[in-house]
Amino acid sequence: MDKIKYFDFFSGIGGFKSAVDSIKNLPVDFEHVGFCEIEKNAAKFYSEHYFGGDLNGLQFVNNIEDVKTSANSTGIELNPFDLFLGGFPCQSFSNVGYRKGLEDDRGQLFYNILHLLDEYSPQFFVLENVQKIATLKKGSVLDEMKRALEDCGYHVYLWDLNASNYGVPQKRRRIFFAGVKNTFVKKALTAPDELDLSKSKYPTAWHLLEKDNVDHKHYIPTKTRETVLYKNPKWQGDVNIDNALARPITATMAKWHRANQDNYFSDSYINASDPFVRPNVDLVSEPIRRITPLEGFRLQGFNDDFEDTRKRLKMSYSASYKLIGNAVPVPLSKAVIHHLLSSYLTD
Ligand SMILES: C[S@@+](CC[C@H](N)C(=O)[O-])C[C@H]1O[C@@H](n2cnc3c(N)ncnc32)[C@H](O)[C@@H]1O
Structure with missing residues (x-):
């Protein structure tokens, strides 16, 4: 693989995109093939900031629920992509009980993510959510989510990270799901190496x-x-x-x-x-x-x-x-994306 095509879902103002743009030392290049964002202000900001308002052929989808998947056969077909990025909204996940083959709850965007992984089979994904999801039903909701992602054919790593350990002076804890297709030989990955805040651009x-x-x-x-x-x-x-x-x-x-x-x-x-x-x-x-x-x-x-x-x-x-x-903090996202990709794309 010499190029990683990525699709930025739930893009907001592009914390993940800015992170990808700042990654320089991988043996592959990135190609941005599209983004998806339902909120007008966020989509406008993203388009204006990164593209001067002219998307020039880049695919844009307003609502992830409109994407073609097995659950929505008449939906919009996405450009192929290798990396799924998405900080999905922190809805209530109290009734996640996903098992392949069981009826799912269309109201929850997490299921759209699962259907998209099934349909487009990217090699990698990085998902982000609030730390609170780790505490729902004493952690069983998080376990269910991880299992559901694994059932889509991935090795899945779960990291509970604080932005202040990754280069910004903010106590912001977030859960990351980092996934790689299970056609790769599984590696034991621990969380990305922490950074010394005192050496960052803004130590406080x-x-x-x-x-x-x-x-x-x-x-x-x-x-x-x-x-x-x-x-x-x-x-x-x-x-x-x-x-x-x-x-x-x-x-x-x-x-x-x-x-x-x-x-x-x-x-x-x-x-x-x-x-x-x-x-x-x-x-x-x-x-x-x-x-x-x-x-x-x-x-x-x-x-x-x-x-x-x-x-x-x-x-x-x-x-x-x-x-x-x-938004998702840029240096934190960079650490996660870089760690996942460098672990699997370099030896
Ligand atoms: C937690 S924010 C992610 C922000 C992003 N990571 C960033 O750095 O700015 C979730 C985003 O998902 C968007 N969203 C919510 N429902 C959506 C849907 N059905 N389709 C597409 N985007 C959606 C929201 O408007 C919001 O911008």
């Missing part, structure tokens, strides 16, 4: 904060401060602001979340010089803000030109945070 969240003036809309409004910053003994988790290691960035951060759930930084911290020292902040009067979209892109490992695309598209803050918060 402080390093990626904009030091210049930012839009005043990012500052917590006076009337909202009490809800956001008031410490309620019933809340779980700490209320700390000014975290050197950011909490997981959320898709709904345009709304003002409580400070134990989201990322807020005080002007004192932003303008100080030690990322690991929390300044004494007056929670009543000190200006405190959420992270900006540019900082959000950085926290997910995207390049700064994503912010240029966002501005060009005049994307609202709430639409932007949704795209950013749904």
